Amino acid sequence: MGPGTGPEPVVSMEGIVKVYRDGTVALRGVDFSVLPGEIHGLLGENGAGKTTLMRILYGELRPTSGRVLVGGREASPRGPWEALESGIGMVHQHFTLIPVFTVMENLSMVIPGGSLSRIGDPAVREKAEEIMGELGLPVPLDARVEDLPVGIRQRVEILKALMRDVRVLILDEPTSVLTPLEVRELFSLLGRLRERGVTVIFISHKLREVMGITDRVTVLRRGRVVGTVRTGDVTESDLARMMVGREVEMEIERRPPSPGGVLLSVEGLWVRGEEGGWAVRGVDLEVRSGEVLGVAGVAGNGQRELVEAITGLRRADRGRVLIAGREMTNSPPRELYRAGLAHVPEDRQGVGLIMDFSVAENSVLGIHDGPPFSGRWVMRWDTVRERAAEIVRRFSVVVPGLDAPARHLSGGNQQKLIVGREIMKGGKVIVADQPTHGLDVAATEYIRRLLLEERDRGAAVLLVSTDLDEILQISDRVVVMYEGRIVGGGRPEELTEERLGLLMGGAAG
């Protein structure tokens, strides 16, 4: 379906301006429209306003000015229910399902006139099964959502949106939590939706994905539209340039490593997971000063538990953790930080930040207790604010102000704040778990570069990532985790993606 000048847009937004209550101008007059049956990419740096624009389209936010047209008629939705009625559905950056409910129960609440009383209504099940069948979107309808893996939960989110016969489906960074295989499955689903005439708006920071699946792309920068292009007419670096406004280095130069003494060592570590079973089964690792060790693996193979055990957030049942030669097994986080550990946690909103604390308060989380940020008792807020301002400046974090709550930062800027804080600690060992999740190209390259700088400074970096590109780009050595064990590894030069893929899938050898 070649989108040209012919077809009328399904939905268009005109002159959208959004000023948040705290005065942040998120959108400065955006015109945006999508055609029937296209996959339309929406790109932009962190904080460019993508989520804001889509939440306006979905009726969750009211624009300060501007209007939304559906099928040529003005229909600025006053709430998601109105958006749904005019055929616009959205899958959010974070999940919105009720975890203790089953899939069916979750679905029953969204159908027209839906309520808890519709639970068990055979019509709902029929409809769900019809969609699943037509689209090849298998979902266990009677399972409880919290028992489902992330990839399946996402399918449920999509199914939930499709229950309402949407003509336009908005997906806000749907791939950042998915494994490569799940991404492929998602894309073939999107392809089938397109064949049926559904328009998909796809937000992602991964240019390769955008190039691979979209028909057209709109790029936002600082609340304005830079342009809308046909994907076929541009290259990845064109898009990157549009987003950032300058040339972006896609390649990172890496100086040869000069490893020194062992700074982090993990010996025979066994850790239990949430359900009490072994999540980490006897892992040995060593990271030297001046090297990056990449831990690859499909999400859910014990990486999270490994990281939590090293960083003092989960008990290790057996084995030892040493930092700079000192036995630190099961030490509380504060002691680990004093011993020189920095930790960029995977869950930035649940663990890495206190969402209702200000940027300033968050900029010293973990090191607030003690000099230079506090005396024996009293916080030195001036020093804290200096540090916060320094992080904001040095790592170009876009914030409304140092007193704004972290909640008001865009996802990417939240991550930059965390990474900046941890790097500023100047630690000996840096554990970075998915450090570039949800970050735009420029920020991603920047953070990878920073990690390499830390390495060159002499830090030992443990990089845990499900993103193979990331692992291969900046690791000096790679290990692959599968079902709680290290199943192989090597130097990135010696490893092909195929080989890694096989290891990650558990194919031994």
Place this chain on the structure above:
Amino acid sequence: MRLGLGSPGRYAGPLAEVSLSLAIGLAAGAAVLAGVGADPARGIYAMFSWALSDPSAVLDRATPILLTGLGFAVAARASLFNIGMEGQMYLGGLVALVVSLATREPVLPTLAGVAVGAGYGALAGILKVYRGVNEVVSTIMLNWIAYFLLGYFVTIYYPSPQRPWRSLDVPVTARFPRVSELPTAFLVAVAAALVMLYLLWWTSLGYDIRAVGLQPKAARYGGADPRRVTAISMALSGGVSGLAGVLVVLGRSFYLDSHASVMAGMGFDGIGVALVGRNHPVGIVLSSALFALMAVGGHGMQLEVGVPRELVEAVTGVVIFALAVPEAYRMLASALRFGRGAGGTSEGGG
């Protein structure tokens, strides 16, 4: 003046919210009055004019509930639901009385009352940390224990020879004086609010308390020890509640009776005071004054408009309810939001 107090702009929202709640509450209260045929305007006017004609009575009434309000708030900031202010207050008052009989001056009795209140609060905290006892359950039981301890000591050890259902009087030299009409006990309570404000927003302990209350997982990552924070904030809560009892006994009643009727219920009032004051020391100072004003003015309404006491309480109850709803809602919502074992993968931002 930032962070805790925030920029002036930060107050615009809360102020608007409080004004709106107050307006709704007063309107509903007026409707209650009108419903029984009383003149609402006269009733409400009587309430305020009566209270304002006797400011020192209002301040006396505000003193203990300001402190129990602080007590509730400091625990609530650590997401603990302390309803043991009542018992902590009783013990504080009892200890202050007993010590004052010996020392005949106010300082040592005050410190002793605060210390015992703190210990009593910490007990509930420690039971929670090491035995997993829910603080709501333990503090309810501790309230009863304190109540009977108080009755026991008052009637067995320190009964007044003339009136055996009440205690000996606090020596005159151990009483908190009044400077012209102004009760110094109230100033002590306000000072406690300032200390609490400082502690929560200008110390690293306060940072930890607020962090644990907002996001326990992130607080742990940030190096706070949730168990220590729980015990300490319960102790702080008990300490200020103990001070409430001290100030009632040394500042206003100068005796205790076997049913603690000079302070009964003022611990529980702290919950409402804290909710209306948004669990913030400055707000609590203001809301305790409002509570006291309505309590004192309620007499005025009773006398001048001739409505029964129950109705006066219904009217003030309606006003308080309207004021407390927003904060109560927020506490409940955040308890639900983070109570659900935030597991899973939460991704992305605003």
